[in-house]
Amino acid sequence: MDSLLTALPTALDRLRTVVGSIPSTRKVTRHWDVGDTLAHVASIAAMDVALLAGRPLDPLVPGLDELVAGSTVDQVKDVNVKVLAHLRERDPAVLLGRLTEDLDELLRMARGADPRTVFPWLGGADLPLDGLLAHLLNEINVHGWDIATAAGRPWHLPAADAAAFFDVFFTGLVASGYGKLLDHDGPPHPGKVVVTFRGSAVRPFTLVLERGRVHLTEVVERPDVRLTYDPVTLDLMLFGRVSRVRAALTGKVRVGGRRPWLLPPFLRTVRLPS
CATH class of the missing domain: 3.30.1050.10 (SCP2 sterol-binding domain)
Incomplete structure (x- = not known):
């Protein structure tokens, strides 16, 4: 887990650098601009802090606990819509400040903790602590890639960071129990x-x-x-x-x-x- 504790602030530094002077209204994806994208990443860090502290998510966004617990992968977009509609801040400087504070708190709580301690997550899944950190690292990297690409700037996604998504987050999620996260409509594949x-x-x-x-x-x-x-x-x-x-x-x-x-x-x- 030590590598994740080092990689997270390094990835945040990359994100801070690439955002630079890009206007918050610069379109990044079909639906999100820079401000929306940073608000999304900051909201994930805030939720992670609440999860590690054993606090409910509803104070962040009313009704979020129930929505998160009942969501599948295909319904994550509904969670994002609800969260971004409630969290109105879009100033990149403010959002990066909040993200930095929450990441510092997250790393403080994670240091010395058992990386296999599980926390309730999306869709009733149980996610180990190191998987939670690897997921946040991936969110910073993927959305940093989005912002950099939209601005025509380079983005370095280290192979070790991407590897942690599979080696730590995904395998940890499956091994610990993913709840209804992968449920989908239609009959299961026969065989x-x-x-x-x-x-x-x-x-x-x-x-x-x-x-x-x-x-x-x-x-x-x-x-x-x-x-x-x-x-x-x-x-x-x-x-x-x-x-x-x-x-x-x-x-x-x-x-x-x-x-x-x-x-x-x-x-x-x-x-x-x-």
């Missing part, structure tokens, strides 16, 4: 799909999708699907920032295995908000 992930700078891991539920298992050498990947590219691809075609053409995400055609139905369950 069993075994997918082994092999990324540079990431420990290999295997996920099994069976009867609509996903669990970790021992690494399988001959899985249905083998996903070999560069962590930065796969991270940005899963969040919709890099197309699957581009990821494949660059060779930074490669699909193999005995039955590679089972990857699409697997990804209909194991998905991320984009």
Whole structure:
């Protein structure tokens, strides 16, 4: 966990640098400008502080506790809409100040704590402390990438930061219990799909999708699907920032295995908000 405690303030410094003098109204994504994007990241840090302190989320945004507990991945956008509608501040300097204060508090509480301590999270999931930190690190990096791209500025996403999203956050979430987070409409995929992930700078891991539920298992050498990947590219691809075609053409995400055609139905369950 020490690497996360170092990577988080470093990522925030990168974010602070790239925001610089960019107007808060500069469009960053289809729906958000710079101010909206920073408000979103700051709200996540504020929620994380509340979770670690054992405080309810409703004082931040009325009704947030119930909304967060009942949300699936596909409903995260509804959570974001409610939070951003309530938190009206859009001044980048103010938001970066709040983010800095909350990150300092978060790191203070995390130092010396057991990284495997679990906290209630989205969709009734249980997320370990180190996974919570890795998730916030990824939010800073992905949305920093958004802002930098919109402004025509470079953004450095370290491979170790992206690797932590898979090696710490995602595997920790699945192992601890993800609740209803990955629930979706429609019948589950019939049969069993075994997918082994092999990324540079990431420990290999295997996920099994069976009867609509996903669990970790021992690494399988001959899985249905083998996903070999560069962590930065796969991270940005899963969040919709890099197309699957581009990821494949660059060779930074490669699909193999005995039955590679089972990857699409697997990804209909194991998905991320984009």
